[in-house]
Amino acid sequence: MYTEASACSRCGGPGWESSYNGYCSNQRWGWYGARKSVNSAEEARRDLEEFYAESDVKIGKVSERSAYFEAEVLDRNNRLKDRVIIHKRSGRIRSIR
Numbered sequence: 001m002y003t004e005a006s007a008c009s010r011c012g013g014p015g016w017e018s019s020y021n022g023y024c025s026n027q028r029w030g031w032y033g034a035r036k037s038v039n040s041a042e043e044a045r046r047d048l049e050e051f052y053a054e055s056d057v058k059i060g061k062v063s064e065r066s067a068y069f070e071a072e073v074l075d076r077n078n079r080l081k082d083r084v085i086i087h088k089r090s091g092r093i094r095s096i097r
Contacts, residue, residue: 035090037089038069038088038091039088044071044086047093048071048073048086057073058074059071060072060073060078060080065085067087067089068086068088069085070083070096071084082095083095083096083097084096
């Protein structure tokens with residue numbers, strides 16, 4: 001299972017807060033609770049690909065909904081591993097499967 005902690009666990013340095021689901025104070029993820037809006041399906045795909053960069057998964061179909069984007073997370077054999085949403089206003093990613 002993938003969590004928000006995996007988003008920046010490679011930092012591990014100053015600003016790394018594992019008690020707050022892995023937010024790192026670098027320019028990409030910001031401080032815990034920081035918002036980063038996501039305005040298009042292409043931007044959602046790019047953010048998800050960066051989020052899962054160190055995992056052995058890829059992003060499949062990305063669909064737009066009113067308040068979020070929904071995406072398939074596939075394993076190397078193109079089987080559905082997870083389904084996630086990324087909120088348009090906050091940029092937060094969470095599993096919905």
